[in-house]
Amino acid sequence: MAKIKYYYDTETCRYERVKTSPLDMFVNITGLLFACSLFGFFFSAIYIKYFPSAEEARLRKENADLLYAHKLLQKEVDESKRVLIALQDRDDKIYRVIFEAEPIPKEIRQAGTGGSQKYQDLLDKKLARQDMILSTLSQIDNLKRQMYVQTKSYDEIVDLALNKSKMLAAIPAIQPVDNKDLKRLASGFGMRIHPILKVKKMHAGIDFSAPKGTAIYSTGDGKVIKARKSNRGYGWEIEVDHGFGYVTKYAHMSKFYVKRGQKVFRGQKIGEVGSTGSSTAPHLHYEVIHKKRKVNPIRYFSKDVTADQYATLLEKASVENQSLGY
Incomplete structure (x- = not known):
């Protein structure tokens, strides 16, 4: 049963019944509905965040697993870079010095990288994290190019090693005339x-x-x-x-x-x-x-x-x- 409200009228010195206009009723109802909706959205967001659906939970886990896998992949790429740099340094400063071969120029060792057009298929898909994916693919591609240059260098070093005896015999290493007394x-x-x-x-x-x-x-x-x-x-x-x-x-x-x-x-x-x-x-x-x-x-x-x-x-x-x- 709805409560009837009264107010004291000082002019008539008696209590008068409060009459609610249709507009007031509309405003009150609208305000109530808005407040309910606001609380509904708020509690829905909390529920979705902390109590996701099974499908959403699966997708979140899959996304977290992919990010973790990417971090591991990036770690392996970085480690491969360090190993390759060590091989390049040893090649130039030890092997090529021993066999009197010129160091490989830096611009050749860098080997260049393919342009973004190489990954056009991925760009066309407009993936959400395509910047991260393209960056990793580009690093791997560059590593492959530098490794190819390094393998060709080792092929050259192997040839030099096989020819070492020939090189030692070929290098000028004696005086061209008999000079045992060193007077000539x-x-x-x-x-x-x-x-x-x-x-x-x-x-x-x-x-x-x-x-x-x-x-x-x-x-x-x-x-x-x-x-x-x-x-x-x-x-x-x-x-x-x-x-x-x-x-x-x-x-x-x-x-x-x-x-x-x-x-x-x-x-x-x-x-x-x-x-x-x-x-x-x-x-x-x-x-x-x-x-x-x-x-x-x-x-x-x-x-x-x-x-x-x-x-x-x-x-x-x-x-x-x-x-x-x-």
Whole structure:
């Protein structure tokens, strides 16, 4: 039974019945409905959050499992990166140094990455976390590219290892003339006085003074790529390509015992000392060229001298005297 409300009317000095207008009733009912709806939404949200449906609970668990799996995958990717960096560092600083191979340039090691078009199928699906998925896929793709570069590097190192004995036999490692008493080294590598111009010029080899007809030997295994006779410059000269970036030159000779295209071996007699070309006395001008750059030949006298003898040769070669020819 509805309660009847009264109010005291001061004018009539009596209690009058409260009359509710239709508008007031509408406002009251609307307010009640709004409050009920608000509380309903609030309690529904709490219920859904803490008491989800079986399907929603399954989806939430699946999403949590996927996020956990992604974290584990990212951890493995990071660990793989660290391992690969260690392999690259060991490759450049140990293996390639041992076999005298140039380090692989950084831009090649990075190998580049594919563009986003590579994952266009995923982009078309407009996945909710496609940024996370694409980032991981891109990292894995880049790892695969860098690993491919590393495997090719190891293939090269294996080839170098298999050819190590050939390389050791090919590298110039003895003096080109018999010099047991160490008295034949006449002029060393560096700035020396030109025998004809009488001014200092770069002397790109070592001069061994010796009588005409003294035997000249190949300092390493290789193939003759030049056997030229001339009355100027180097005169009669021979060049031997030893492979692995090494070439040796023998100049001012008087006789050849080999010809262009012929294979030679370390210690093999290839000619005789002379005084042809720009020469002031019988001698052998000997050069070592590594990767197209002329280097000091004395660095390579390792097979036929002791440590004390090598020190003596270094001292003789350091004297800035006049060369016997250019």
